[in-house]
Amino acid sequence: MGRPDKKPGSVAKIIPLGGLDAIGKNMTVFECDGDIILDDAGLMFPDDDHPGIDLILPDYTYVLQNAHRLKGIFITHGHEDHTGSLPYLYKDLDRPVPIYGTKLTLGLIEGKFAEHRIKNAKLVEVKPGDKVKLGCIEAEFFAVNHSIPGAVGIFYQTPAGNILHTGDFKLDQTPVDGVNTDFAALSRFNRIGVDLLLSDSTNSMNRTFTPSEAEVGKVLGPIIAQAKGRVIVASFASHIHRLQQICDAAVASGRKVVVTGRSMIQNTEIARRLGYLRIDDENLVDAYDLKGIPPEKIVVMCTGSQGEPLSALSRIAGGSHKTVGIEEGDTVIISATPVPGNEKSVTRIVNMLAKVGADVYDKRRAMVHVSGHASAEELKLLLSIVRPVHFMPVHGEAVHLRAHAKLAEETGVRREDIYILENGESLELSDKGVRFGETVQSGVVFVDGNSVGDTSQTVLDDRASLGAEGFAVVAAAVSMGQRKLQGRVQVEMRGITGGDDPYLLEDAEGAATATLRRQLSGSTSPKDMRRAVRDTLLSLLWERTKQRPMVVVSILDV
Amino acid sequence: MGRPDKKPGSVAKIIPLGGLDAIGKNMTVFECDGDIILDDAGLMFPDDDHPGIDLILPDYTYVLQNAHRLKGIFITHGHEDHTGSLPYLYKDLDRPVPIYGTKLTLGLIEGKFAEHRIKNAKLVEVKPGDKVKLGCIEAEFFAVNHSIPGAVGIFYQTPAGNILHTGDFKLDQTPVDGVNTDFAALSRFNRIGVDLLLSDSTNSMNRTFTPSEAEVGKVLGPIIAQAKGRVIVASFASHIHRLQQICDAAVASGRKVVVTGRSMIQNTEIARRLGYLRIDDENLVDAYDLKGIPPEKIVVMCTGSQGEPLSALSRIAGGSHKTVGIEEGDTVIISATPVPGNEKSVTRIVNMLAKVGADVYDKRRAMVHVSGHASAEELKLLLSIVRPVHFMPVHGEAVHLRAHAKLAEETGVRREDIYILENGESLELSDKGVRFGETVQSGVVFVDGNSVGDTSQTVLDDRASLGAEGFAVVAAAVSMGQRKLQGRVQVEMRGITGGDDPYLLEDAEGAATATLRRQLSGSTSPKDMRRAVRDTLLSLLWERTKQRPMVVVSILDV
Structure with missing residues (x-):
C-alpha cells in the first residue's frame, strides 16, 4: 500500500461532521500533521421531524475546539447545503479564517454575510487549476459540472497520501456555460495516485446517466415560444444555468424577463454583476414597471418552486402578488423538483394554478428539470478514471452511500477498502493505508428564531405532541395552610376537538374541582395534587374525546 | 342532442360529493326523477394540513337529507378511498340501504363493518355483466383492471340519458387474474350511446401507458430467486394481484410465505377465503412458527410500504418485531410508491434498513411497483372507444382533471361539452343535453378520536401554531374586590426554545407580575387584564427568543 512519495509517520485525518446522514449540511474536516482544513460548511432545511425549527446546522464543536489549527475553509460551490453554516461558524471563530472559493461562490457568501452583518470576512478567490498550500496540505481546485456555476472538486496532496x-x-x-468536469485533471490525479476518493452519492440509486442541463433548454424554448399569455417559470434562485436558459428562451421569443422573489432578485443581480448570467438591461423589466407590457411579451422568473407559502409563485397563484397577475391561458413552468417533504406544498400551488386555468408544466409532463448530480453510470465512470485505492461515499443518506459503495465495488475497488462512515467518525490515512480513527463530537444544532443550539429534543417532542393533540390548562388557587380551595377552578383547552364545548369545559372544571377537594382533605403535596388533577382531566378527555392532550396544572398557593 | 330513447322531461342529476379536489374520498350521487343512487363512499387519509386528524370523510349531508329517496349504494371496488366512509354513513342512515359490490369488495366492507360493530348491513353481490334496476335507474356493472381484484365500472341507463x-x-x-377491462362492453355502451362519461383522472399527467402488473412479477421473480437471506416485501394490503405475484415468486424459489401486519393478515385471509388469492396452506407459515426455518427459505409479506411508524416493516427495520428479524444480506423490496406526503417516512425506513446492511429495492432501482391507474394514452383509448357526447373528469386534483379534459378534447369531445366540477356542484342531463344544476352542501368532515365532525378549523389552526411554536401559560390569583394580587404569579412554557431556562421563566413571572399590579391599580376589567399580561409576555418572548407562541392567561378571582 505504501508509496515512495509518502512521508512515513505522517497521518491525514478525514472527519465528516455532516452530509452522511442526509442530503444536506455538508462539512468535512481534513487534517494532516496538526494542520486543519474545513471542506464545506453547509446547513440543512428542517422537515416535519423538526417542527418550528428554522435551520439545522452540523455540530461543529470539534472545529471550534481546534480552531487554532484551522488554516482555511474551502467551499466547493455556492449552494446553502455547502455554505449555509458559514455565518454561524464565522461568528463563533475568534479570527477571520480565510474562506476559499470561486467567484460566484464567494459572491453568494458575501450576500449571506451581509445579511448577518459580518464585516471582517476574509474571502480568497480561487480558479479551477489553482493550488493552495496551507500548512502541509496542498489543495488543487478543479472544475466540475453542477446545478450552479463555479463548482469545483478538490484534490488534497498531503505527506500522508492524496485525497x-x-x-x-x-x-x-x-x-x-461551456465548463466541463475536468477529465484531464481527474486522469492526472489518477497518475499522481488517489489514496482515498470521496464522491457525491446523491443520485447513486438512479440508473444510467443524468441528462444534460442543455436538454432542459430544448424543452423550455418551444414551450415559451408557443405560449399564448404570460409565462411564469419558478426555479431554484441559485440555478444560474437554468436562469440563463430561461432568459435566452424569453429573449428568443421576443419576451422581456421579469424577476421576482427576494432570493431570485438577489442572485440574478450577483450572477449578472460577476458575469455568470448574461442578459441585456433592455430585456429585463422591473416588476414595478410591468404596466403597459402585454402578458404575451413577458416571462416571469420567480422563486417558489418548492411551494413555499410566502414565495413569489405562491403569491402569484393566490392572486396576492403586488405586480404579477395570472389568468386563464397563462403558462406556468415548475422548473425544479420538489425536495423530499415539499411534495404536498408544490401540489397545492399546482392545483391553485390549474384552477385559474393556467397551463402548468412540471417534470411529469415535460423535461423542464434535470438533476445536478451524477447517476450510477457517471459515478462508475468517475471511479474508472480516478481508480482510487480507498473509497468513501459522501453526500447522501445511508441508502445512497451503500448504493454508491456497491458501484465502487463493481468498478474494482476492493470491498475492504470501502469505508461507509457516520458523521463524527473518522478515517486515518498514512503510508500504511486507511483505518478508522477516533470519533469526535457531532450531531445537529437547531436554529430557532435567534437562538442557536438551545432547542432541546424535549421542546421538539412537546411541539409534535401539541401539534397533534393540543393542550388543556387547569388553574386553581388553594390555601395550602388551611388546605382549602379558593375560588373557582379554571380550565382552558386549545387544539382539542370539543375543547370549545361549554358542557365539556364545565365537566372538566367539575372533575378537577372534585379531585382537588379530595386531595386537600388529605395531606397530599402540591406536586401529587397537580398529578392527580392532571390524571383526572386526562381520563375525562379520553372518555369523551379519545384524545390524550398535554395537560398543564397550575396550583397557586394564596 | 336529443335521442329518441330519451323521455322528454326526465332529468338525471350527477352530484359529486368528493373526489374532485384530491385523490381520495370518492362519492357521487346519481339521481333520476326522484330516485337516488350513491356511487362509492370513500374516505381520505389526512396530511400535514390536518394535524392530529385520523380520517377525512366527504360531507354527505345531502345524502342524509334525501335518505328516503336513496335506493342503493354501488361500490366500484374495495379500496378505502371508495369504501371508507360506508361505516359512518351507515350509522347515520336509519335503515340498512343495500350495498352492491363484487365479492371481494363486499368481503373487505364486511371486515370494516365488523370493526365498527355494524350488524344490519345489507350486502348484495354483483358480478361483471349484472344489471341492477333501482327505481328508474338501471346500472350495468362491467369489469375493469385496477390494483385490486373485483373492480368494476358502472353504466347507468336512465330515461334522461346514459352515464x-x-x-x-x-x-x-x-x-x-386474467380479467381484462371489458372492451366489448365499452364498445356496446358506445353503440347504445354514452351521453356523459365520468373517467378516472389520477394518472392523466403521466404520458404513454401504465405498465402491466405482470411486469412487476418479472422483476420480483429474479430478485427473490437470487436473494441470499431473508426476503421482506412490503406492499399495499389490498393489492391482491401483487400479493399473488409475491406468493408465486416465493413458492417458485422454494420459500415459504410469512404474512405480518394486521391489515395484511386480514386481507390475505379474506382474499384466500373468497378465492382471489391462491397459495397452498403448506406454503404459508405463521409468524409465530418461524423458528427452525432458515432465513433463505422465507419471504415475509408485510404492511408498512408507506413508512407508517407502527407498521410491520417499521418494527422489523427497528428490530422490535416480535418474530421477524433482519440482518446484513437480507433483501427488502418496497413494492409500492409513497402516497404524496409519505415520502419522508418511507425514506426514514429505507435508511434504517440500509444501515442494517439490507439490500433495499424500491421503484427507483427496479420496477417493483406499477400504478393501478390508466395513463394518458389509455385514457384517450377509452375515450375513443366510448365516444361520449359529454365528459366530466373525476378522481383527481384540479391539475389532473384539467389534464384529462385536454386529453378528451384531443380525442374529439367538444370543449363546451367538457365539464370540470367542484365537489358539491352538479350536472343535469336531459334530452336537451347537459347543464350545470344546483350546488348542494359539500365539504369535509374530520374524524378525530371518536368524534366525527366536531373538529373545527380553529382547532386545526391552534394545533398548527402549537406544533410550530409551543405555548406559555400564566396563572395568577387576584382579589378583584380589593384589586390586589394574591400570592405568586406562575408561568409555564412548553415547546418554546429556552422555555426551560429558569432565568427566562423568572423574568417572565416578573414581567407578568408587574403588568398585573399596574392593571390592578387602575380599574381594568379582567378581560383587559388578561390581554395586557398576554401582550407583556409576547413582547418579552419575542425580544428574547424571536418566537411568538400561544399564550393562555388564567386570572383567578379569590
Missing part, C-alpha cells in the same frame, strides 16, 4: 473530493458533480458533456 | 362511470381503471393487456 480526492469530487464535491457535488455530474458529467454534463454539453454544459450551458 | 358511464369508469371507476378506477387501467388497460392491462396481461392482467394477473
Whole structure:
C-alpha cells in the first residue's frame, strides 16, 4: 500500500461532521500533521421531524475546539447545503479564517454575510487549476459540472497520501456555460495516485446517466415560444444555468424577463454583476414597471418552486402578488423538483394554478428539470478514471452511500477498502493505508428564531405532541395552610376537538374541582395534587374525546 | 342532442360529493326523477394540513337529507378511498340501504363493518355483466383492471340519458387474474350511446401507458430467486394481484410465505377465503412458527410500504418485531410508491434498513411497483372507444382533471361539452343535453378520536401554531374586590426554545407580575387584564427568543 512519495509517520485525518446522514449540511474536516482544513460548511432545511425549527446546522464543536489549527475553509460551490453554516461558524471563530472559493461562490457568501452583518470576512478567490498550500496540505481546485456555476472538486496532496473530493458533480458533456468536469485533471490525479476518493452519492440509486442541463433548454424554448399569455417559470434562485436558459428562451421569443422573489432578485443581480448570467438591461423589466407590457411579451422568473407559502409563485397563484397577475391561458413552468417533504406544498400551488386555468408544466409532463448530480453510470465512470485505492461515499443518506459503495465495488475497488462512515467518525490515512480513527463530537444544532443550539429534543417532542393533540390548562388557587380551595377552578383547552364545548369545559372544571377537594382533605403535596388533577382531566378527555392532550396544572398557593 | 330513447322531461342529476379536489374520498350521487343512487363512499387519509386528524370523510349531508329517496349504494371496488366512509354513513342512515359490490369488495366492507360493530348491513353481490334496476335507474356493472381484484365500472341507463362511470381503471393487456377491462362492453355502451362519461383522472399527467402488473412479477421473480437471506416485501394490503405475484415468486424459489401486519393478515385471509388469492396452506407459515426455518427459505409479506411508524416493516427495520428479524444480506423490496406526503417516512425506513446492511429495492432501482391507474394514452383509448357526447373528469386534483379534459378534447369531445366540477356542484342531463344544476352542501368532515365532525378549523389552526411554536401559560390569583394580587404569579412554557431556562421563566413571572399590579391599580376589567399580561409576555418572548407562541392567561378571582 505504501508509496515512495509518502512521508512515513505522517497521518491525514478525514472527519465528516455532516452530509452522511442526509442530503444536506455538508462539512468535512481534513487534517494532516496538526494542520486543519474545513471542506464545506453547509446547513440543512428542517422537515416535519423538526417542527418550528428554522435551520439545522452540523455540530461543529470539534472545529471550534481546534480552531487554532484551522488554516482555511474551502467551499466547493455556492449552494446553502455547502455554505449555509458559514455565518454561524464565522461568528463563533475568534479570527477571520480565510474562506476559499470561486467567484460566484464567494459572491453568494458575501450576500449571506451581509445579511448577518459580518464585516471582517476574509474571502480568497480561487480558479479551477489553482493550488493552495496551507500548512502541509496542498489543495488543487478543479472544475466540475453542477446545478450552479463555479463548482469545483478538490484534490488534497498531503505527506500522508492524496485525497480526492469530487464535491457535488455530474458529467454534463454539453454544459450551458461551456465548463466541463475536468477529465484531464481527474486522469492526472489518477497518475499522481488517489489514496482515498470521496464522491457525491446523491443520485447513486438512479440508473444510467443524468441528462444534460442543455436538454432542459430544448424543452423550455418551444414551450415559451408557443405560449399564448404570460409565462411564469419558478426555479431554484441559485440555478444560474437554468436562469440563463430561461432568459435566452424569453429573449428568443421576443419576451422581456421579469424577476421576482427576494432570493431570485438577489442572485440574478450577483450572477449578472460577476458575469455568470448574461442578459441585456433592455430585456429585463422591473416588476414595478410591468404596466403597459402585454402578458404575451413577458416571462416571469420567480422563486417558489418548492411551494413555499410566502414565495413569489405562491403569491402569484393566490392572486396576492403586488405586480404579477395570472389568468386563464397563462403558462406556468415548475422548473425544479420538489425536495423530499415539499411534495404536498408544490401540489397545492399546482392545483391553485390549474384552477385559474393556467397551463402548468412540471417534470411529469415535460423535461423542464434535470438533476445536478451524477447517476450510477457517471459515478462508475468517475471511479474508472480516478481508480482510487480507498473509497468513501459522501453526500447522501445511508441508502445512497451503500448504493454508491456497491458501484465502487463493481468498478474494482476492493470491498475492504470501502469505508461507509457516520458523521463524527473518522478515517486515518498514512503510508500504511486507511483505518478508522477516533470519533469526535457531532450531531445537529437547531436554529430557532435567534437562538442557536438551545432547542432541546424535549421542546421538539412537546411541539409534535401539541401539534397533534393540543393542550388543556387547569388553574386553581388553594390555601395550602388551611388546605382549602379558593375560588373557582379554571380550565382552558386549545387544539382539542370539543375543547370549545361549554358542557365539556364545565365537566372538566367539575372533575378537577372534585379531585382537588379530595386531595386537600388529605395531606397530599402540591406536586401529587397537580398529578392527580392532571390524571383526572386526562381520563375525562379520553372518555369523551379519545384524545390524550398535554395537560398543564397550575396550583397557586394564596 | 336529443335521442329518441330519451323521455322528454326526465332529468338525471350527477352530484359529486368528493373526489374532485384530491385523490381520495370518492362519492357521487346519481339521481333520476326522484330516485337516488350513491356511487362509492370513500374516505381520505389526512396530511400535514390536518394535524392530529385520523380520517377525512366527504360531507354527505345531502345524502342524509334525501335518505328516503336513496335506493342503493354501488361500490366500484374495495379500496378505502371508495369504501371508507360506508361505516359512518351507515350509522347515520336509519335503515340498512343495500350495498352492491363484487365479492371481494363486499368481503373487505364486511371486515370494516365488523370493526365498527355494524350488524344490519345489507350486502348484495354483483358480478361483471349484472344489471341492477333501482327505481328508474338501471346500472350495468362491467369489469375493469385496477390494483385490486373485483373492480368494476358502472353504466347507468336512465330515461334522461346514459352515464358511464369508469371507476378506477387501467388497460392491462396481461392482467394477473386474467380479467381484462371489458372492451366489448365499452364498445356496446358506445353503440347504445354514452351521453356523459365520468373517467378516472389520477394518472392523466403521466404520458404513454401504465405498465402491466405482470411486469412487476418479472422483476420480483429474479430478485427473490437470487436473494441470499431473508426476503421482506412490503406492499399495499389490498393489492391482491401483487400479493399473488409475491406468493408465486416465493413458492417458485422454494420459500415459504410469512404474512405480518394486521391489515395484511386480514386481507390475505379474506382474499384466500373468497378465492382471489391462491397459495397452498403448506406454503404459508405463521409468524409465530418461524423458528427452525432458515432465513433463505422465507419471504415475509408485510404492511408498512408507506413508512407508517407502527407498521410491520417499521418494527422489523427497528428490530422490535416480535418474530421477524433482519440482518446484513437480507433483501427488502418496497413494492409500492409513497402516497404524496409519505415520502419522508418511507425514506426514514429505507435508511434504517440500509444501515442494517439490507439490500433495499424500491421503484427507483427496479420496477417493483406499477400504478393501478390508466395513463394518458389509455385514457384517450377509452375515450375513443366510448365516444361520449359529454365528459366530466373525476378522481383527481384540479391539475389532473384539467389534464384529462385536454386529453378528451384531443380525442374529439367538444370543449363546451367538457365539464370540470367542484365537489358539491352538479350536472343535469336531459334530452336537451347537459347543464350545470344546483350546488348542494359539500365539504369535509374530520374524524378525530371518536368524534366525527366536531373538529373545527380553529382547532386545526391552534394545533398548527402549537406544533410550530409551543405555548406559555400564566396563572395568577387576584382579589378583584380589593384589586390586589394574591400570592405568586406562575408561568409555564412548553415547546418554546429556552422555555426551560429558569432565568427566562423568572423574568417572565416578573414581567407578568408587574403588568398585573399596574392593571390592578387602575380599574381594568379582567378581560383587559388578561390581554395586557398576554401582550407583556409576547413582547418579552419575542425580544428574547424571536418566537411568538400561544399564550393562555388564567386570572383567578379569590
